[in-house]
Amino acid sequence: MIKTLHELHRPLGDSGLTVSPLGLGTVKLGRDQGVKYPAGFTIPDDFSARQLLHQARELGINLLDTAPAYGVSEERLGPLLQGQRDAWVIVSKVGEEFEAGQSRFDFTPEHARRSVERSLTRLRTDRIDLLLVHSDGSDRAILEDSGLYEALAELKQAGKIRAFGLSGKTVEGGLLALQRGDCAMVTYNLAEQDEKPVLDYAAAHGKGILVKKALASGHACLGHGIDPVRASFELVFGHPGVTSAIVGTIDPLHLAHNVATAAAVIRGH
Template sequence: MSLHDLHRPLGSTGLMVSPLGLGTVKLGRDQGVKYPEHFRIPDDAQARALLNQARELGINLIDTAPAYGSSEERLGPLLRGQRQDWIIVSKVGEEFSNGVSHFDFTPAHARRSLERSLQRLRTEHIDLLLVHSDGHDVAILRDSGIYETLAQLKREGKIGAFGLSGKTVEGGLLALEQGDCAMVTYNLAEQLEKPVLDYAASHAKAILIKKALASGHACLAPGVDPVQASFELIFSHPGVSSAIVGTINPQHLAHNAAIAAAVIRRPD
């Protein structure tokens, strides 16, 4: 069961996205990540096979970031000849080096970061660019000037839309008031940001769900499929555009897509 006929609007951006997006932190970074099991970064053949599988399953949304280690650099050549097939989401604000994250929300850094991402991804345009928050969402949006810079980059045609990958309700609401999209945490264990989803649903704004499966930690009673229960929660909300899943396991990816398709197609 594929997702090809289940693509949906990304808010009012004009983009159509699959209900699942492929997160690519595991293509480029294995330090300082909060997954329950150790994993090995896939080689190019494995990564290419994963991307091909995602396309075959009807997934057209891919999520990356400078903070994801070598993810952007690897995706550039891996997506050669396929750019038209993908909606690319990347970010500005967070850098990761020597095992440590650091943040820079200045307008100058945002521009440099975007130009570097364009070079790494070997593209002239990023569909959606998000501010990668450190948790001080409101201060970043109000005081740093970065959101105004992203709005200008959109006017220049270098990005199609912009928003915030944040950590607070206040930040998510402000991000949607002034931008196109908010990426929020929403799963079986954590639903504090639901008001952001509610706002998006009533204002035709875009919502991307991160940690949809609680970074692999989703756990329920015996006999209950945590993926199905997670997707039932997520896709029952009309504000959700897409949920990002970060698996590099082909079986998991196929299972996720099949369950998502079944949940979305199920009659109310």
């Protein structure tokens, strides 16, 4: 059985980006405070991080998810990705900062412009493929009142970013994000399906959807003998609106299992 994702890349809506159905989340490369995982973990050293990225590429993953709020994730990825930038579709974010163990939010256009320039420097690149607004939950106010989405459209026009959208928390926000942007990142898993109308809209209008917490941040748990990863992916990839699911593992065995399971589910095996 084929256990990689190389042949399964798909368009991210109408953004012009082509991505693997699984993306690698990198919060665990940069931050171990204030994270919602069931077990503690040690941030990998550079050797282990480089091995993980190599493994992800070998398995057919081309999508990397990072953010300024992920501690030193962006700074670490810059040197780790030297010489292979074009092999990756990089997602980063604006709006949330993580400092001294605390999150703070700033949705002004000025902050977004500064944040993007800083991310470009940290990632050692000339463009961010997909930039998402890291919402605090006030999705509608951010999109309608802050001027932030307009600033992102200007950054796209300038070539600093290739596509933009919202990592939100509400159906209303997700729908607005897709109407005026390229992509929405939504929570969708066995326990939480409130944002399904956003997936339905994306499927009907050819927009991109990234799923966060597809495995409920490692909390997915089912009855005896049922593989929670397979059940989760059957739900996620069973919806035609889903482009890709972001999975934030740093365990090579988990990564290989996730990829093999996703490949089998998508291929219908």
